[in-house]
């Protein structure tokens with residue numbers, strides 16, 4: 001069997017061997033009882049908990065993630081996901097009897113929920129532990145073996161993730177491969193049975209193309225521009241605070257972060273002031289010295305955000321708040337942009353940082369048109385006290401998920417499917433929905449007593465022709 005922890009950017013041979021081990025084991029993994037699967041998940045959480053401080057150090061070194069947010073958005077997420085799986089797994093796994101039609105007289109039919117086999121889980125850097133382990137929990141619950149590829153951009157956390165996995169699972173159940181694009185590209189050439197990819201829409205397309213070669217099913221958890229639509233009935237201060245929090249948490253590096261905001265023209269200035277006030281309330285003093293304010297993952301990512309601001313300003317936008325930055329320190333201050341030109345790059349690319357464009361509107365119809373003119377977003381946020389307004393927005397704009405009078409928090413639910421639609425993704429994770437992604441629903445039919453079907457086999461005598469005719473009319 002291959003080593004539990006593979007070297008960084010392992011050779012193709014090592015990855016192939018690790019894959020073969022996972023594939024050999026997957027036949028037995030599929031048959032594990034709910035109890036055995038849960039035992040593994042409990043062990044996973046115990047090890048995550050044991051390495052809690054190491055995870056905090058690693059994420060601080062990777063991108064100065066505050067320890068409290070490691071607890072809240074990484075460790076808590078894993079704990080609650082495992083809890084939801086433990087509660088539902090026996091029910092989800094249970095074969096389900098289904099009824100047959102007339103042609104199935106004398107038979108029984110049922111669905112078996114079987115692990116698909118070997119899963120590949122590729123994760124991004126912005127939640128470097130939970131976006132590896134949350135899909136893994138679903139894969140283990142479903143009875144799959146799994147190869148994990150954490151992001152190379154948060155390498156300190158990736159190492160702790162690899163050590164946690166190696167301490168809990170034998171290498172033929174879960175194997176962690178660390179490396180960049182070349183490593184990921186080789187993994188994509190292997191015949192996995194399911195690929196669960198979280199990352200950008202651009203790479204999502206590469207993953208889907210690679211999956212077509214085997215072929216295998218994919219879950220694509222992608223990103224995009226998630227709009228916020230504020231109605232005049234929304235309470236200004238509370239709305240501004242929730243949006244400011246959702247935008248600045250993780251320094252805006254969240255797939256479902258509010259990307260741009262529509263506010264009624266009459267409220268625009270007051271709203272911008274309220275968001276600015278909320279931003280300074282959340283992160284008082286100098287942000288450079290505020291330990292609660294996170295950094296951008298790499299210099300190039302910070303530089304990209306500055307380019308977006310410069311481009312917007314060169315096309316007429318004003319910086320209503322912030323705008324300062326230190327790309328070398330990977331620090332971008334909380335920033336509000338107003339007066340944007342529609343051809344600014346920031347209105348085309350996913351922002352993925354603490355920069356918030358505010359756009360005034362006169363009529364909801366123009367908002368609907370503007371959002372529907374872009375790819376389907378991962379999240380849609382509506383702030384309103386009027387149910388007619390909320391319904392109108394929900395009915396006229398598609399999105400992966402939606403949240404009313406709050407932002408981002410819907411992602412933490414284990415009862416709601418979480419996933420995109422179109423450009424923002426395919427398939428859903430979390431709770432039972434994650435379990436289903438890694439599960440093959442195998443339909444089984446058993447003929448117990450010969451029924452109508454065998455009576456109607458050739459040769460077609462006049463009597464049989466008549467019975468077929470009657471059956472068609474009767475059905």
Ligand code: NAD
Pocket residue numbers: 122123124125126127131149150151152179180181184185188198199200201203204206220221222223224254255256350352378420425
């Ligand atoms: P990314 O697509 O650049 O990288 C994601 C993973 O893919 C990494 O492990 C990386 O090594 C690998 N990868 C990169 N290029 C590859 C290639 N050519 N072939 C194969 N693998 C490759 O994404 P990122 O920068 O790490 O993360 C940011 C993006 O992820 C944003 O678009 C964000 O919205 C999205 N995201 C989505 C979710 C979600 O649940 N929907 C969650 C977090 C992030």
